[in-house]
Amino acid sequence: MNVMDNKVTLGRAGIKVTELCFGTLTMSALQADLSPESMEPVFKRALELGINFYDTAHRYVTYRHLRVGLGQKINDVVIASKTGTKTLEQAREEVEQCFRELGRDMIDIYLLHQVDDEADLEQRRPVLDYLLKLQSQGKIRSVGLSSHRISGNEVAIRHADEMDILFPVINQQGLGIIDGTVEQAMESLKRAKSAGLGIYAMKPLGGGHLRKNSVEAINFLRKSPLVDAIAIGIKSVDEVEVNVAIFSDGKFPLDQKKFESLATTDRRTLVNFLCKRCGECIKYCDQGALFLGEKKAEVDLEKCILCGYCAAHCPQFAIRVI
Ligand code: SF4
Ligand code: SF4
Known part of the structure; x- marks a missing residue:
């Protein structure tokens, strides 16, 4: 039952994604450390319900999770990855590893991971140029950056002629935004949108602090015309179903018991x-x-x-x- 059939367009490359982006950080060795095999039913359920947008990063080490979990469908979905390196040599290795481990010859979205400001971008210029070269060869569809800072969003805006996608921390209370308020962050997203960038939100639940009011927190972003899609960390079938229910506008029922259980699970x-x-x-x-x-x-x-x-x-x- 595909209940996520509405797709939004992310960025100028015209990438069509579900509003709900399946984030793989929480299953990674950085967090729950779950095996690729144990995640197979989770990806299977996500595919059944129609999620087509998957977020990863070199740092998360979840390419195998995606390969095993998505199986034959891996070429039918949109995958975003990220590199945090500053050297061209390391970037080459990371990108080659990404292609090899995912078993794909094209990656939809490749981001510079956690860019702080213009000086940071200048240090990563060889990496950005390399990603842009791969884009011109058709191996990457869209290039952009992720950021925990408004100053990072500003970099994407200034370089909107080179970049297509912004993945910023943004949530109802501004949790995790290092250098400003939610209002200031929204103001920067307004300019990013005007510059033509596709925007998908990171930390919509403030890293778990907003999970008790997750419906309200997610709807805050869904209602904003500035945010195209929202990445949520998922590592269980219950999390797939609860999040799909929240995003499906009533097409898929919200199981209150599962919702309460997830909302009250203490994470630290x-x-x-x-x-x-x-x-x-x-x-x-x-x-x-x-x-x-x-x-x-x-x-x-x-x-x-x-x-x-x-x-x-x-x-x-x-x-x-x-
Ligand atoms: S201070 Fe402790 S927790 Fe932090 S890196 Fe060192 S050993 Fe690890
Ligand atoms: S925000 Fe928390 S999990 Fe992230 S680096 Fe700091 S202490 Fe670690």
Whole structure:
């Protein structure tokens, strides 16, 4: 039963996507660390209900999850990936790995991961030029960037002649936007839209802080003409069904019991006893949510948006997002 049959156009390349984008961060080793095989039923249900837009990144290490889960349908869906590297050599390796592991010879969307500002883009210029070259060869359909900052959104606006897609942090309360309010972020998205960029939203539930009011938080973005699609981390069949129900405008019933259960599941970032207080993780938390306590690193749960990026840089594997 395909209930997600309405597609929106994302960016000037005319990519048609479902408003609900299936995010793969939460199943990744940075968070729940679920195996590709265990995710097969989840992707199967997502395909059955019609989700055609899937978000990943080199950093998430979920290409195999997509390959196994989407099976024969992998060429029929839209896949967005990201590279956070600053070197051309590493970018080449990452993109080749993406093609190889997904088993595709074209990737729909490739983004520079977490761009902060113009100086950051300048450092990544060789990577951007490489992605644009692949785009001119038909191997990538759209190039763009993701950002946790309004200053990153501004970079996409200034370079809208080169970029087509913006993937910004945006949610009802502005959680996770490092350098401004939700109103200021919306103002930048207005200019991004006028510049012709396709926009899909990251952290619509503020990394879980808004999950108790998820319908309201999602509808806040759905009602905005500035946001084309919304990425939500999914790692279970129940999460597929609840999110499809929210996006389907009544075509698929919302199971209240499943909804309540997901809304009240407590999620948090934990640092365990393996921590050696080296402080490395603190450098990678752009939310300022980590600090060194007396015995180990500690997490400010009010600030943490559960991205899991700190976990990838802990040499002791002491951090888990659960
Ligand atoms: S990187 Fe790991 S070991 Fe180092 S302070 Fe952070 S949690 Fe502790
Ligand atoms: S502590 Fe920082 S880097 Fe780690 S999950 Fe939370 S927001 Fe992300």
